[in-house]
């Protein structure tokens with residue numbers, strides 16, 4: 001009488017003589033293997049989907065660049081403005097320069113913030129992916 005090496009059942013009908021596994025255990029084992037294969041496939045699919053978001057990283061760099069371009073162009077504009085003035089009064093220098101500084105500061109902060117937010121999105125996406133893969 002063949003005995004199943006998995007569950008120990010003794011049965012002529014269901015236990016395979018060569019593998020010594022009954023049909024019920026055979027079913028269980030193949031299901032388990034299939035599920036494991038599917039899980040591995042899911043994980044690799046997730047890994048492929050969540051890349052590094054190169055476009056977001058690029059846009060973040062562009063935003064950073066725009067922030068600095070604003071600062072440099074303001075400096076140049078400011079210097080040229082002062083040069084073109086003919087014996088300017090203190091008010092003629094002070095107010096436009098303060099205006100330029102204020103606008104430049106706002107421009108810089110806004111574009112740097114955009115740059116940081118884009119990087120933040122990439123980081124969040126990476127974290128979410130890692131958490132998902134751990135499950």
Ligand SMILES: [Zn+2]
Nearest residue numbers: 004007022025
């Ligand atoms: Zn069995």
